[in-house]
Amino acid sequence: MAVEIGPSPEMYLKSLFELTRGHAPVPISALAERLGHSVVSATEMVHRLERRGLVAHEPYRGARLTSDGATHARTLLRRHRLWERFLTDELNLPWESVHDLACQLEHAVGEEVTEALDRRLGIPATCPHGNPIPRSGPTPAASARTLADMKPGEHAELEAVHPESGPVLAYLAQHGLRPGAAFSLESIEPTDGLRVIGVSSTRVAFGPELAARLRVRPASGPGRGGGARGDERRA
Amino acid sequence: MAVEIGPSPEMYLKSLFELTRGHAPVPISALAERLGHSVVSATEMVHRLERRGLVAHEPYRGARLTSDGATHARTLLRRHRLWERFLTDELNLPWESVHDLACQLEHAVGEEVTEALDRRLGIPATCPHGNPIPRSGPTPAASARTLADMKPGEHAELEAVHPESGPVLAYLAQHGLRPGAAFSLESIEPTDGLRVIGVSSTRVAFGPELAARLRVRPASGPGRGGGARGDERRA
DNA sequence: ATGTAGTTTAAGGTCGACCTTAAACAAGGT
DNA sequence: ACCTTGTTTAAGGTCGACCTTAAACTACAT
DSSP, X not given: OOOOOOHHHHHHHHHHHXXXXXXXXXXXXXXXXXXXXOHHHHHHHHHHHHHTTSEEEETTTEEEXXXXXXXXXXXXXXXXXXXXXXXXXXXXXXXXXXXXXXXXXXXXXXXXXXXHHHHXXXXXXXXXXXXXXXXXXXXXXXXXXXXXXXXXXXEEEEEEESSOOHHHHHHHHHTTOOTTOEEEEEEEOTTTTOEEEEETTEEEEEOHHHHTTEEEEOOOSSOOSOSSOOOOSOO | OOOOOOHHHHHHHHHHXXXXXXXXXXXXXXXXXXXXXXXXXXXHHHHHHHHTTSEEEETTTEEEEOXXXXXXXXXXXXXXXXXXXXXXXXXXXXXXXXXXXXXXXXXXXXXXXXXXXXXXTTOOSBOTTSOBOXXXXXXXXXXXXXXXXXXXXXXXXXXXXXXXXXXXXXXXXXXXXXXXXXXXXXXXXXTTTOEEEEETTEEEEEOHHHXXXXXXXXXXXXOOSOSSOOOOSOO
């Protein structure tokens, strides 16, 4: 069991999982873009994964994880997020850089280490970027609402950065924005749909694509002022 | 700096380092055997590493690390042993299995993580198998004396398992023998040179090759009886 | 001085994971 | 019905990391 699989196929499974919205297949071009590969290469890989029974490919529509594939992807994501927690909580590495670091570590460990790590970390509920750590049992539904869905004047709190990536996290870190931060949407610029938000006396702008990657929830308290405040470790 | 290098070349550097005795070149056949590769493949790799300036190859004698190569190997060994400590000390994974696990992790992290890990672990002096963790500055000379050098009747204490490997550690674990354990050499069998030692009322036998991998030092105290006792974390 | 054991080179093979360019094809809007 | 856009297939390439078999060669001990 556990089906030997290399780092590269694993990245595909993970990306596929992350890019999946609802029940729709993910266009291969989207996959390719996320991984920085050519579309042809991505198609090749999808075929390889299909032969292994991990993804189902609907021609001209996209690829979807089979349940085997989804299981595998979930454990990968689990490892990834646990490592992220380890790197921030135990090694005190910067919030915005642990994503890329964890991308290496996730392929280097099996179940043994993963579970031990989970216990060691106190069975955390989310990664440092606000995403839930998959465990046995259904994953708690993440809020579907993002910054892109908000209307000017609304107040909210950053819940998570969903498809994570180095550059995105760097941008957020640069402006002191972290899960838990309260903010308000000040305006949506007519040109390019730029979202300008106010976070503790600063203004930060986000393009529509980035905005769609910022999951939000109604501001919890009157917001204890904070910009760069932490993230919750429990659900 | 840091010269991009993959897991496989890294394993070669590490093995080369571990197999080096004094100043002599390591025969490629020995390298190949340690890695479980064919001699031809090992030769190929040595060439690749030579082109990169990491090893020097003396035809028909063997390969030696250049100073660049040695530096690289040392940092690899450093990562490896730090991960071993992490896995045993923090995750409570079994002593005999952390070697193989660390073999994966060592290729998945850079300097940032390594140094943070080191600090986090309290700058440990040795790995769980008794080998010193390389740091800047000269590595403390490991005792050159092994079980293979002992005479019947002698008492000693296990200091380290030097070239480590899964099966060797498994054998030791099976017999409750760990660094720090005191024992006496009871006999050397004339056939096959088997070393039979007494450890806390048990007898365990070692072939000559294994014996040469067990570094020993004079028993420290009257040995608080112990078989399966720990290992020191400080020099 | 010679022979054997250990080393090296040569030649050819496989597999995975990428790339490019170019052609064939399907979906969906006008 | 057509045309554009996005998708897939085909063809050929590269590179790294392994493999085998077979021939050439060296070191060293007898």
